[in-house]
Amino acid sequence: MNLTPFFETAVLALNRSKSAELGDRTRYIGSSDVSGCARKVYLQRKNPTTPSVSTLLKFSRGHIAETLIENIFDAGGVKHLYDTQVELRHPAYPLKAHVDFLFYADLDGTPELHVIEVKSVSGIPDQPYPQWEDQLAFQLGLLRLQYPEGKIGGSILAIDLNAGQVHQFNGYEYNDSIFNYLYCRALHMLDCLEEKDEARPSVSHLCAFCSYRTDCPAMNVPKVDLPPEIEALAGKYAELNGTKNRADKEMKSIRQELMDFTGPVFKGRSNTVDLLVSFVAPSQVVDSDQLKKQHPDIYSAVLKERAGYTKLECKPVNTPIKAATV
Numbered sequence: 001m002n003l004t005p006f007f008e009t010a011v012l013a014l015n016r017s018k019s020a021e022l023g024d025r026t027r028y029i030g031s032s033d034v035s036g037c038a039r040k041v042y043l044q045r046k047n048p049t050t051p052s053v054s055t056l057l058k059f060s061r062g063h064i065a066e067t068l069i070e071n072i073f074d075a076g077g078v079k080h081l082y083d084t085q086v087e088l089r090h091p092a093y094p095l096k097a098h099v100d101f102l103f104y105a106d107l108d109g110t111p112e113l114h115v116i117e118v119k120s121v122s123g124i125p126d127q128p129y130p131q132w133e134d135q136l137a138f139q140l141g142l143l144r145l146q147y148p149e150g151k152i153g154g155s156i157l158a159i160d161l162n163a164g165q166v167h168q169f170n171g172y173e174y175n176d177s178i179f180n181y182l183y184c185r186a187l188h189m190l191d192c193l194e195e196k197d198e199a200r201p202s203v204s205h206l207c208a209f210c211s212y213r214t215d216c217p218a219m220n221v222p223k224v225d226l227p228p229e230i231e232a233l234a235g236k237y238a239e240l241n242g243t244k245n246r247a248d249k250e251m252k253s254i255r256q257e258l259m260d261f262t263g264p265v266f267k268g269r270s271n272t273v274d275l276l277v278s279f280v281a282p283s284q285v286v287d288s289d290q291l292k293k294q295h296p297d298i299y300s301a302v303l304k305e306r307a308g309y310t311k312l313e314c315k316p317v318n319t320p321i322k323a324a325t326v
């Protein structure tokens with residue numbers, strides 16, 4: 001049985017059926033569009049492309065994560081507290097959001113509305129990406145329009161299925177000025193689709209997964225003739241950097257396997273290797289976001305200038321576009 005050609009069509013069919021749940025995306029601006037790049041949104045509507053099987057499989061990882069979280073909520077006995085894939089609409093314009101999980105009460109039953117946006121990742125970041133926060137802020141804004149009264153909050157649940165880790169970035173609330181900014185962005189995108197304004201690129205970590213990257217003006221670099229020895233050095237640097245990134249990735253997964261074996265504390269010496277795992281006690285750091293929010297005068301008084309530095313980047317030309325993390 002050869003599954004490869006079967007997969008190529010079946011994964012496409014799966015993606016089509018999952019996309020169908022979101023309706024015709026050419027007819028509205030969604031919360032993930034608002035937080036993204038206007039040029040990409042425009043081209044997705046005007047010149048749609050089919051992502052590779054690899055990209056589609058990674059998209060599916062997002063759906064799998066949502067199903068897993070749903071099963072966990074249900075096993076924990078809170079099925080009655082939430083709905084999934086709740087559609088929120090703006091009353092006047094074709095602006096929508098599909099909320100992964102909308103809780104109608106806290107886990108103790110106290111009434112409140114809480115949006116949970118699930119992100120399947122390969123490595124949980126220290127801070128949520130700005131695009132995640134904008135997506136959630138837009139959802140909270142549309143929710144506030146629908147429910148003008150009562151407590152509304154939200155969180156981003158990042159889950160790394162390979163590492164078996166989950167982290168909740170919590171404490172988001174409806175914010176009038178952020179929603180207003182995102183609402184204006186959404187209206188700008190509608191204008192772009194109606195050819196009334198120019199859809200400009202905006203660069204983010206998602207550019208790595210963009211199908212419209214090859215001719216994107218934000219990615220263009222001027223053509224130059226480099227001396228051969230400099231070109232060779234830059235190529236070598238790029239190659240070593242790739243090796244370093246691959247090694248980092250491999251070390252991360254080996255680390256997980258070793259820690260699965262040792263647990264959080266271990267000391268041992270085999271014939272060839274010392275294996276030591278120790279626990280570093282938690283420490284306290286100043287939460288600069290909270291400081292800025294709660295004590296802006298103190299925050300500005302303790303700011304100090306950080307010295308600039310020279311950044312060197314060497315990348316192989318025509319780097320294949322990596323598949324998306326959803």
Ligand code: SF4
Pocket residue numbers: 037038039040201202203204206207210211212213216217218219
């Ligand atoms: S490469 Fe980045 S900036 Fe360019 S269209 Fe794609 S997402 Fe936008």
